[in-house]
Amino acid sequence: MAVKALQAVRGMNDIFPSEVAGWQNLETDLRALLKLYDYGEIRLPLLESTELFARAIGDVTDIVQKEMYTFADRNGDSLTLRPEGTAGCVRAAIQHQTMRGQTPRYYYMGPMFRHERPQKGRYRQFHQLGVEAFGQAGAGTDAEVIALSARILKQAGVQATLQINSLGSPAARAAYRERLLAYLRPRQAALCEDCQTRMERNPLRVLDCKVPGCQEIAAAAPHLVDHLDPESAAHFACLQDLLTALGIPYVVNHSLVRGLDYYNRTVFEWVTDALGAQGTVLAGGRYDGLVSQLGGQETPAIGFAVGLERLLALQEIQGQLATAAQPLLFVGALDDNSLAAAWKLAEHLRDQTVSVVSAGPATFKSLMKLAERSKAHFQLLIGAGQLQGEPVIIKEQDGEGRWEGSLDAVSTGLQSLGVDFPRHAPHTEHNFATARRLK
């Protein structure tokens, strides 16, 4: 009787070792950069009370209304798999009182969950790096955070364009909203169906509608940046000066409106056209009101999130994706009697942190094939001859390197072929080729 095959839940991916190499490489790079800006990692629950997201993200947003994985706990509490990281991070900082008179900077890396229809660059379980800086209201922090975002993309080897905008203060935004509505209402009939309905709910969204007719109307609409409160206008001007001083190119996108309700003043986004419809790689902004809104002391804050799948997809397109680390040595046994000697040698080398793949007993032909498939830098076979004192041969698999010597001098042989002892960690293996080229 055939048993029904189980498969992963829609939009949730298995990631195998060949791909994990790229992930780990990216994660390592990211952690190193975050250290340069003094961000500390915070590890947060994947599950939070539903109310947290409803209050933080905004009841009328799509995320809260139709994209959350929400279910009842056994005792009836409504829980939700986190659709983004900022809410949980702010909750944790309030709960543990880490912001009082302090300016903590946190980052987190991990899965987020949104029940959307999967497509290129969009999955139901996806991964983000999120960065949050608390307690600093000045535009200098905005510029530094954006500089960090620029460095992340540069380190990843990814080409993207920085777009910025200012949403102003909540009051200025509300006033602008009325002004925009006054402009849109007489033109309502010319808008697309979607825009007609979202006009009253969130008129700012009409500005970045893709329908040509709506774009025409949006192009002539009043600009939010022209109606900012004086403080926000000065903040925005200061940010632009700093970005220029730092040599970070940007464009002001008047229709850039973040999807989550908690943003104010600075919003920014790095976009690319290489990812189909999902062009946003990294996005963020200032959210000065959120901490108090969630019950904390009034605390300014700014942050951003990068989609790791999107970053990896761009790295792949641009040929920047790291490949799996290769073992250093393949050790093969030609018969049963050689097995003990081969395994003993492999263990001895692993004691010295040399990564070894071993195989056998098998025919000469099989071992050669296995050696090639292992992608090891060097190969070595042990058979009856070697047990009787014939020399072992270490051969470089994709080069001319070759060494002959006795079985117990193999580490010396590897050293003579350019391998450093003692080696540090197996995961540095893939740097071997590079390191050698530099010599």
Place this chain on the structure above:
RNA sequence: GUGGCUGUAGCUCAGUCGGUAGAGUCCCGGAUUGUGAUUCCGGUUGUCGCGGGUUCGAGCCCCGUCAGCCACCCCA
């Protein structure tokens, strides 16, 4: 949530008018080769995504469903 396209061997794919499931690759074994993987011979590739229906007969036609891809929407 809506729409379009696609599901056949581990992988890439063919399969005519509805008439007994195919190729390449990969893998396994043997001979040869005895330190560069050659060459030759032989062999297994299978719930045709899943469930119904029509039919004497369905990989093919019809309905449903699941999954993937792409777009809308939304967003990282």
